[in-house]
Structure formats: C-alpha cells, structure tokens
Amino acid sequence: MQEIIAEMMGVVRSRTPLVHHITNYVTVNDCANACICAGGSPVMTDEAQDVPDIVRISSAVVLNIGTLNQRTVESMRIAGNEADRIGVPVVLDPVGAGATAYRTAVARELMGYDAVRIVKGNSGEISVLAGMEGEVRGVDSVSGAGDGHAAISLARSTGRVVAATGETDYVSDGEVTYAIGNGCGLMERVSGTGCMVSSLVGAYAGACGASLEAVAAALTVFSVAGEIAGEGSPGPGTFKARLLDAVHNLKSEDILERAEIRRL
Amino acid sequence: MQEIIAEMMGVVRSRTPLVHHITNYVTVNDCANACICAGGSPVMTDEAQDVPDIVRISSAVVLNIGTLNQRTVESMRIAGNEADRIGVPVVLDPVGAGATAYRTAVARELMGYDAVRIVKGNSGEISVLAGMEGEVRGVDSVSGAGDGHAAISLARSTGRVVAATGETDYVSDGEVTYAIGNGCGLMERVSGTGCMVSSLVGAYAGACGASLEAVAAALTVFSVAGEIAGEGSPGPGTFKARLLDAVHNLKSEDILERAEIRRL
Amino acid sequence: MQEIIAEMMGVVRSRTPLVHHITNYVTVNDCANACICAGGSPVMTDEAQDVPDIVRISSAVVLNIGTLNQRTVESMRIAGNEADRIGVPVVLDPVGAGATAYRTAVARELMGYDAVRIVKGNSGEISVLAGMEGEVRGVDSVSGAGDGHAAISLARSTGRVVAATGETDYVSDGEVTYAIGNGCGLMERVSGTGCMVSSLVGAYAGACGASLEAVAAALTVFSVAGEIAGEGSPGPGTFKARLLDAVHNLKSEDILERAEIRRL
Numbered sequence: 034m035q036e037i038i039a040e041m042m043g044v045v046r047s048r049t050p051l052v053h054h055i056t057n058y059v060t061v062n063d064c065a066n067a068c069i070c071a072g073g074s075p076v077m078t079d080e081a082q083d084v085p086d087i088v089r090i091s092s093a094v095v096l097n098i099g100t101l102n103q104r105t106v107e108s109m110r111i112a113g114n115e116a117d118r119i120g121v122p123v124v125l126d127p128v129g130a131g132a133t134a135y136r137t138a139v140a141r142e143l144m145g146y147d148a149v150r151i152v153k154g155n156s157g158e159i160s161v162l163a164g165m166e167g168e169v170r171g172v173d174s175v176s177g178a179g180d181g182h183a184a185i186s187l188a189r190s191t192g193r194v195v196a197a198t199g200e201t202d203y204v205s206d207g208e209v210t211y212a213i214g215n216g217c218g219l220m221e222r223v224s225g226t227g228c229m230v231s232s233l234v235g236a237y238a239g240a241c242g243a244s245l246e247a248v249a250a251a252l253t254v255f256s257v258a259g260e261i262a263g264e265g266s267p268g269p270g271t272f273k274a275r276l277l278d279a280v281h282n283l284k285s286e287d288i289l290e291r292a293e294i295r296r297l
Numbered sequence: 298m299q300e301i302i303a304e305m306m307g308v309v310r311s312r313t314p315l316v317h318h319i320t321n322y323v324t325v326n327d328c329a330n331a332c333i334c335a336g337g338s339p340v341m342t343d344e345a346q347d348v349p350d351i352v353r354i355s356s357a358v359v360l361n362i363g364t365l366n367q368r369t370v371e372s373m374r375i376a377g378n379e380a381d382r383i384g385v386p387v388v389l390d391p392v393g394a395g396a397t398a399y400r401t402a403v404a405r406e407l408m409g410y411d412a413v414r415i416v417k418g419n420s421g422e423i424s425v426l427a428g429m430e431g432e433v434r435g436v437d438s439v440s441g442a443g444d445g446h447a448a449i450s451l452a453r454s455t456g457r458v459v460a461a462t463g464e465t466d467y468v469s470d471g472e473v474t475y476a477i478g479n480g481c482g483l484m485e486r487v488s489g490t491g492c493m494v495s496s497l498v499g500a501y502a503g504a505c506g507a508s509l510e511a512v513a514a515a516l517t518v519f520s521v522a523g524e525i526a527g528e529g530s531p532g533p534g535t536f537k538a539r540l541l542d543a544v545h546n547l548k549s550e551d552i553l554e555r556a557e558i559r560r561l
Numbered sequence: 562m563q564e565i566i567a568e569m570m571g572v573v574r575s576r577t578p579l580v581h582h583i584t585n586y587v588t589v590n591d592c593a594n595a596c597i598c599a600g601g602s603p604v605m606t607d608e609a610q611d612v613p614d615i616v617r618i619s620s621a622v623v624l625n626i627g628t629l630n631q632r633t634v635e636s637m638r639i640a641g642n643e644a645d646r647i648g649v650p651v652v653l654d655p656v657g658a659g660a661t662a663y664r665t666a667v668a669r670e671l672m673g674y675d676a677v678r679i680v681k682g683n684s685g686e687i688s689v690l691a692g693m694e695g696e697v698r699g700v701d702s703v704s705g706a707g708d709g710h711a712a713i714s715l716a717r718s719t720g721r722v723v724a725a726t727g728e729t730d731y732v733s734d735g736e737v738t739y740a741i742g743n744g745c746g747l748m749e750r751v752s753g754t755g756c757m758v759s760s761l762v763g764a765y766a767g768a769c770g771a772s773l774e775a776v777a778a779a780l781t782v783f784s785v786a787g788e789i790a791g792e793g794s795p796g797p798g799t800f801k802a803r804l805l806d807a808v809h810n811l812k813s814e815d816i817l818e819r820a821e822i823r824r825l
Contacts, residue, residue: 051699058322058586059329059341065587065752070797075752076657076699077587080630086661090698102344102368104630129340133350170354171315171340222545224329224339268542269334278796281750322586323593323605366608366632393604397614434618435579435604486809488593488603532806533598 034211035292038250039285041241046072050092050239052232055079055109057099057128060225063273064097067229070280071254073236079108088115092239094148095231098139099128099172106139116148122243123148126231130154131161131169144191150243151194153231156183159197163187174199181297185210194248196234198227202252203297206245213249214293215256217263219272226276230255233280253292258283260291298475299556302514303549305505310336314356314503316496319343319373321363321392324489327537328361331493334544335518337500343372352379356503359495360413362403363392363436370403380412386507387412390495394418395425395433408455414507415458417495420447423461427451438463445474445561458512460498462491466516467561470509477513478557479520481527483536490540494519497544517556522547524555562739563820566778567813569769574600578620578767580760583607583637585627585656588753591801592625595757598808599782601764607636616643620767622676623759626667627656627700634667644676650771651676654759658682659689659697672719678771679722681759684711687725691715702727709738709825722776724762726755730780731825734773741777742821743784745791747800754804758783761808777822785819786811 052068054061054077061077068075078087081104088094094116096109116123127140140162143149152162157174160167160183167183168175181203188195188207196204202213220226230252237251238244258279266272316332318325318341325341332339342351345368352358358380360373380387391404404426407413416426421438424431424447431447432439445467452459452471460468466477484490494516501515502508522543530536580596582589582605589605596603606615609632616622622644624637644651655668668690671677680690685702688695688711695711696703709731716723716735724732730741748754758780765779766772786807794800 053699057341059325061587062326062590062752066797066801069750069752074699074701076660077585077628078657078661079628080663082631082663083629083661086663087699090660100341100343101347103346129342132340132354133342133347135344135346135350171317171338171351173338222333224326224333268539268545269330270538270541270545273330274538274798274802275796277798281796281798321605323589326590364605364607365611367610393606396604396618397606397611399608399610399614435581435602435615437602486597488590488597532803532809533594534802534805534809537594538802 034294035289037246038253039288041250042254045236045240048240049074050236052235052239053087053091053094055112056097059099060228063225064228064232066277068232068236070277071233071236079105081108081111084108084111085115088112088121091121093235094121094123095235096143097126097128097228097231101139113146117146122150122238124151124231124235125149127154127158129172130158131167132171151248153196153234155227156197156199159183159187181210194245196248204249209245210297211249211294212297213252213256215260217260219263219266219269220259222269223273253294257287257291298558299553301510302517303552305514306518309500309504312504313338314500316499316503317351317355317358319376320361323363324492327489328492328496330541332496332500334541335497335500343369345372345375348372348375349379352376352385355385357499358385358387359499360407361390361392361492361495365403377410381410386414386502388415388495388499389413391418391422393436394422395431396435415512417460417498419491420461420463423447423451449474458509460512468513473509474561475513475558476561477516477520479524481524483527483530483533484523486533487537517558521551521555562822563817565774566781567816569778570782573764573768576768577602578764580763580767581615581619581622583640584625587627588756591753592756592760594805596760596764598805599761599764607633609636609639612636612639613643616640616649619649621763622649622651623763624671625654625656625756625759629667641674645674650678650766652679652759652763653677655682655686657700658686659695660699679776681724681762683755684725684727687711687715713738722773724776732777737773738825739777740823740825741780741784743788745788747791747794747797748787750797751801781820781822785815
C-alpha cells in the first residue's frame with residue numbers, strides 16, 4: 034500500500050486538481066494552504082449564483098459544516114445537486130454532528146446526495162452517524178468506536194468510503210479497512226487539522242478518484258507529514274507552519290519508510 | 298495574586314472548558330488556537346438553529362462584534378437569552394465600539410444581558426462605553442483613559458467585570474482594580490491579539506467562574522506569554538506562531554517570576 | 562523609481578492609513594496582518610449599516626470578491642457609493658473574474674464606481690476584464706497576457722490604474738507602464754499572496770494617493786519582501802510567517818539595492 038500512496042502523491046502533484054470548498058470560516062485558510070501544499074488548487078465559494086459554475090470546473094468538492102448556516106447549507110445542496118448531475122466526487126466533513134440536532138440533521142441530509150462518495154469525520158462524529166454510541170463535545174470527539182467499527186458500519190450501511198480519525202485513523206469501504214498510525218500529539222493542539230485532512234482527501238479524490246485507496250493515501254500523507262513536523266516543534270504555533278512545510282516537502286521515501294498503514 | 302493565577306492556569310488546563318464563540322472572521326482562527334493553547338476547547342457557531350444547543354453545553358460564551366452583521370447580531374441575542382436562562386457566563390468584546398454608531402449600539406444592547414458578566418475591550422472602546430472621552434479609529438484605540446478609570450467607571454455603572462487593554466491592562470469589578478504590565482511591542486503589530494485574549498478570558502471564566510481574578514489571570518497569562526514570545530522574535534509573522542507556543546508552554550514559574558500585576 | 566518607492570514606504574509608515582476591507586474569509590487574516598506590517602491600519606466590516614461610517618473615516622477601501630455573496634456585494638455597492646460621494650480611493654481585486662459568470666459581472670459592475678481608481682488582479686483576471694484571451698481556473702490564472710498588454714489595455718479603456726500580477730508584475734495607467742520582478746517561487750504556494758498585495762496597495766493609495774507610482778510601490782515592496790523571505794525558507798508555512806516579518810522589517814536599502822522595477 035505504501036507504494037500506491039507514494040504514486041498517488043505524485044499523481045496529485047502533477048494533476049493539480051481544482052478542489053471546491055464550501056467550508057467553515059475558522060480553518061478555511063489552513064484548508065486552502067494544506068490543499069496547495071499537497072498539490073491541489075483550492076477554490077472557495079458559497080454563493081448560490083456562483084456554486085454551480087465552480088462545481089462544473091472542479092475535480093472534487095469538499096463540504097465541511099464547521100460553521101454552517103442556513104444560507105450556506107442551501108449552497109451545499111446546490112453543490113450536491115450539481116455534483117450529482119455531472120458526477121464530481123464530494124467529500125463530506127460532518128463537523129460537530131452529534132453535538133447539535135441541526136448539525137446531525139444536515140450531515141444526514143447531505144449524505145443523501147449520490148455524489149457524496151466520501152465521509153470523513155472524527156471517531157465521535159462517525160459513531161453518531163453510524164447510529165452507534167459516540168459523544169461529540171462542540172467539534173471534538175469525546176468518545177466513539179476507536180477501533181474502526183464505526184467507519185466500517187457507516188461504510189456498509191451507506192455504500193460510502195468512510196474515514197474516522199483519531200489517534201489511529203480508520204478508512205473503510207465496508208469490505209476493506211485500513212488503520213493508519215503516524216501523526217503526533219501536537220496535531221490535537223491545533224485547530225483545523227481535521228479540516229485540513231478533508232481538503233487533502235478532496236485533492237486526492239479529485240486527482241485519483243473517490244476510492245478507498247485515495248482516501249487512505251490522503252490520510253497517510255497528512256499523518257506522516259504531521260509526524261515529521263512534530264519532530265522538534267516547540268509548540269502548536271510553530272508546528273502548524275511546519276506541518277504545511279512537511280506536506281509540501283514530503284517525498285516518496287518518507288511514505289515508504291515511515292507510513293504505518295495496515296489492512297485490518 | 299501570582300499564586301492564584303498560576304493555580305487557575307492549572308484549573309483551566311485540567312477542566313478543558315468548552316468556549317462557544319460568535320466572533321469575527323478576521324481573527325477567528327487565532328482565537329480558536331489561543332483557546333486551545335490555554336487549555337480550552339473552542340467551538341464556533343453563529344447559526345440561529347445551532348446556537349442554543351451549543352450554549353447549553355458550553356462553560357462560557359464569547360461574543361466578539363469584530364465583523365458583526367444583522368444575522369450574527371441576532372444569533373448573539375439568541376446566545377444572550379439562552380445564557381441568561383441557564384446561567385452561562387458571557388464575555389463581550391465590543392470591537393470597534395465608538396468607531397461606528399451601529400457597533401456602539403450593538404455593544405450597549407448586548408451589555409443588557411445579565412449573563413454578560415465580563416466586558417473586555419481596548420481602552421478606547423471601554424472609554425466610549427463608560428461615557429468618557431475616548432477615540433476609536435476603525436478597530437484600534439486612539440485615545441482613552443489609559444489609567445484604569447474607564448474600566449473602573451464602566452464596572453461600577455454596570456456591575457460587570459471590565460477589562461481595558463493597552464500598554465498596561467486594567468481589570469476592575471468597580472471595587473478592586475488590577476493593573477497588568479508584561480507584553481511586548483510586537484503584540485500591537487499582529488491583528489487579533491485583543492480577540493485572542495478575549496478567548497482566553499472565556500476559557501478562564503468557563504473553568505474558574507466569571508470573577509475579577511479569572512479575568513485578571515487570563516490577561517496576565519497572555520501578557521506574560523507575549524513577553525516570552527517577543528524575546529528574539531524577528532517580526533510579527535514569526536511572533537504570532539511563537540505567541541501560541543508560549544501560551545501552550547507557559548509554566549507556573551513563568552507567572553510567579555515574571556507577572557507584573559499589582560492592585561491599584 | 563527606487564527612491565520614490567523607498568520614500569513612499571516611509572510615508573505609509575508615518576501616516577498609518579486606515580484601510581477598509583470588504584474581503585473574503587479565506588485570506589482576510591493575512592490581509593489584515595500584511596496591511597499592519599506595511600504600516601497601515603486595517604478594518605474589516607461588511608454590514609450595510611456599518612459600511613458608510615467606516616468608509617467615511619478610511620483613507621482607502623479594498624473590495625476583494627474572493628468569497629463574494631449577494632449580501633456582501635450589496636455592501637460593496639454601498640461602499641462604492643459612499644466612496645464616490647466623499648472621494649476615497651477604492652482598490653478592486655476581481656478574484657476569480659473569468660472563472661464564473663457571476664464574478665465577472667460583479668467585477669465589471671464595481672468598476673463602474675468612479676472611486677474605483679485601481680484594479681489589481683492576476684494576469685488571467687485582468688486579461689478577461691480587458692476583453693482579451695485569458696483563462697482563470699478557480700481563483701488562479703492559467704493563462705493571460707503575461708507581457709503587460711492586458712494591464713495597459715484595461716487601463717486605457719477604463720482610465721484606472723491597473724496591475725496584473727504574475728511572475729512579472731505589470732502596473733499601468735495606460736500611458737506609463739512598469740514591470741516588477743523580484744518575488745520567489747514560494748509566493749505561488751501560499752494562498753492569499755495576491756490578496757495581501759491588494760491590501761498593501763490599499764495602504765499605499767491611502768497614504769500616498771491612488772497614483773501609478775503608489776501602486777507600483779506597493780507591488781515592489783511586497784515582491785522584494787517575498788524575495789527576502791524566500792531566502793532559506795524551508796516551505797510555504799514557514800515562508801508565510803517570514804513574509805510578514807520581511808514586510809515589517811523592510812528597509813529603504815532593501816528597495817534601493819534589490820528592487821527590479823523598470824519602465825517599459
């Protein structure tokens with residue numbers, strides 16, 4: 034699998050997929066920069082009149098409900114419809130699903146679009162969406178199935194590729210499941226690392242297709258970059274800058290030598 | 298007082314208070330990261346349907362009017378009402394009060410909620426809200442009572458804990474007033490240091506209660522971290538990353554040895 | 562010309578022009594910090610009730626349509642009208658013009674305000690607005706007249722000062738045109754460098770007037786700072802922090818010794 038990931042890393046960089054984001058205003062800048070560093074070209078628009086034109090030229094769409102509001106949810110519906118119509122893959126990051134009724138409802142609704150081929154959340158969010166026990170406090174996972182069962186279950190019931198992130202990340206299409214290690218403790222101390230990896234998933238799905246392998250590759254790339262960036266970082270502020278550096282500078286060898294990905 | 302601050306620093310870190318923000322889109326990412334680095338857990342939502350659910354699970358709410366609009370002001374009202382109902386402390390950062398009629402009016406209105414136990418602004422904003430001479434240019438203080446009188450006056454007339462920041466910060470409950478030194482010149486050269494400290498106030502109020510001491514502790518922690526981060530920083534960009542590092546790494550000894558806080 | 566730029570750099574720093582931004586939520590924080598580092602004082606508001614009051618106290622206005630929506634476009638109209646009425650110079654950054662019909666239409670409409678004295682886009686956007694062949698993919702220029710012809714043409718047809726950025730930047734008032742080199746490859750790997758330079762243009766126009774020279778000075782300052790910041794930067798994340806440091810620390814000598822600006 035390491036070889037496939039290293040190869041996909043090159044594909045993303047050579048294709049520069051355009052990744053349309055309708056996302057939150059908290060971490061949007063980090064998402065844009067992470068997407069660029071991975072080899073993608075991010076574009077953000079949430080205006081109803083603008084969304085269809087952008088979806089049509091995009092290789093993938095990322096819908097992140099971190100600071101959803103009624104206007105932008107409507108824009109997400111427009112994006113979902115257009116993506117359904119023309120077959121662009123959509124990544125859903127159901128930020129805070131389980132923390133409020135509105136977020137849970139919107140996340141479930143957006144999963145109804147066929148184009149939403151990939152759902153990527155933390156283990157609490159994925160557990161909630163899978164109908165399992167899970168607790169989400171604000172936008173952070175407090176508890177959830179940390180063993181991959183939530184991702185597997187949601188993948189089976191919905192036919193989507195599902196990623197549940199945590200100390201170990203799990204990615205499943207319901208049949209095959211990967212567990213990914215790497216990362217470092219500072220990733221939990223920076224707002225938006227979860228959002229950033231969703232943008233990377235968008236770039237990988239845009240360049241390589243919305244496959245289990247592409248999602249696993251994006252998560253692995255980000256985790257290995259996080260591990261490298263964490264080495265010698267004095268704190269979260271410096272770490273965030275170094276994390277972007279590491280995504281940008283990541284080499285095939287880093288994946289081949291470091292990636293802790295295994296099939297369950 | 299240094300001992301109390303050092304102790305509160307540990308309390309915030311051990312309790313990880315959930316701090317709900319309705320804030321501006323300019324500095325929101327820095328607020329989120331500052332809150333995390335101090336030991337809090339930030340959550341941002343300004344959707345009317347989402348706000349009550351989030352207020353109910355939060356330990357504190359921060360209302361920052363930096364990029365207010367009519368929709369988000371309405372969401373702030375919803376947050377104020379819910380906070381009143383259940384007794385969650387609210388921190389108001391009246392960004393730009395005095396610069397425009399709308400901001401001044403909104404700031405005054407929001408101070409009408411009982412739950413708004415804490416008002417934290419720059420000396421110009423606090424002077425304006427205290428009905429004293431003060432000048433606010435855009436979102437920066439040009440002139441204002443730099444001697445703590447504005448904070449004392451507003452605290453007395455409203456019964457709130459009031460902090461007025463500047464080269465020296467003042468925090469008052471109308472009876473007791475603290476002056477806090479520390480900090481460094483680069484803090485003025487980074488957008489959002491005022492917003493970041495409001496988020497720290499939210500974390501401290503959420504973990505330790507909306508007391509004069511908790512507000513003073515948050516301001517002291519941020520100023521000491523700013524002083525440490527400023528040492529050897531080559532410019533504002535690097536400084537901002539180091540500021541977050543310093544908040545994250547701050548030790549009790551740093552407070553005990555460096556904090557320049559005195560009772561007036 | 563280097564001497565004029567170095568002198569203007571001092572003027573901006575001594576006058577601290579207030580620069581009102583109605584801009585996108587992706588790069589707004591970087592715009593604020595770039596403006597501060599250059600010597601300006603940024604203020605962001607897009608609320609219709611707030612905009613006229615802020616325009617009236619501002620030295621310049623920056624309208625950036627990066628994440629435009631119908632509400633904020635209406636606020637841009639209000640800003641344009643107020644700027645027309647009182648004679649405040651406006652800088653338009655037509656982000657994504659050419660990529661969608663809505664963006665192109667809004668950019669053209671906003672150019673109708675007399676106060677919009679300056680248009681600053683990438684070479685694709687400027688080519689589209691000039692009615693020449695140009696391609697904009699998302700918010701990035703794919704192709705456009707990279708030889709200054711688009712800027713010259715748009716300046717002539719509209720009577721504005723027009724800047725088209727790319728590997729070489731061009732600034733023209735239709736009669737005189739400058740080409741600016743400097744910069745570094747990492748500037749393309751950070752989201753928002755184009756937006757940041759528009760904020761610098763706002764600061765320079767606010768302090769020195771909306772002249773060809775002021776726009777050329779802002780672009781040159783940013784490009785030289787980018788060149789300095791790029792030296793030894795390990796990647797885009799660290800580079801962005803160093804870019805702000807470099808804008809803040811830039812000296813007259815840096816301009817005099819490094820600036821590659823020539824009249825066509």
